[in-house]
Amino acid sequence: MKTRTGYDIWENEYYIPMGFSYDYYVTRSQYESLAETQRELLMLKAIVLEDEDAAQYAGSLEHITDPSTLTYTEDAYLQDCLDRRETSCASFSRDNGGFSAPQRAVKNGWCSSASPMRMVGAPRSTGSLRKSSRSMWASWR
Numbered sequence: 001m002k003t004r005t006g007y008d009i010w011e012n013e014y015y016i017p018m019g020f021s022y023d024y025y026v027t028r029s030q031y032e033s034l035a036e037t038q039r040e041l042l043m044l045k046a047i048v049l050e051d052e053d054a055a056q057y058a059g060s061l062e063h064i065t066d067p068s069t070l071t072y073t074e075d076a077y078l079q080d081c082l083d084r085r086e087t088s089c090a091s092f093s094r095d096n097g098g099f100s101a102p103q104r105a106v107k108n109g110w111c112s113s114a115s116p117m118r119m120v121g122a123p124r125s126t127g128s129l130r131k132s133s134r135s136m137w138a139s140w141r
Helices: 028-033 034-043 051-057 074-086
Strands: 001-006 007-009 019-022 023-025 047-049 093-095 096-103 109-115 130-132 139-140
Touching: 019 051, 028 047, 034 074, 047 051, 047 130
Parallel strands: 023 047
Antiparallel strands: 001 007, 019 109, 093 096, 096 139, 109 130
16 A cells, blocks of 8 residues: 555555456356355356357356355465466557457366457347457457
8 A cells, every 4th residue: 555645545465457357257047046145256257148149058058067166265266367368458449339358268168258348339238258368359339
């Protein structure tokens, strides 16, 4: 912590980046079967796919068959934040249509935005998943 002009400045060493990729998925029904306190932590480990869409992505992502057996501790949370940072976007730029962010992932996975973006005067955003590789581009339009 630093103090400048009477204000305390804190650095979050475990921030969750704007965009990152996933290697694992769970289905919506698996997600909804967890306690609400575990759901947000699960989304740091795996993307949530609609049950009817899961088969379509089964070859690209590894399915977590029982998310209730995962570790949901503070240490696991901190490690998951660091893991997401490793697959985060290398840069970020926006325009009136949304944003683009080249991915720095070194292996294939699926990218998602950590936060939907709505700009004043722009139509409601619709997210899209895109397969990632070294030159992957995430988009939110």
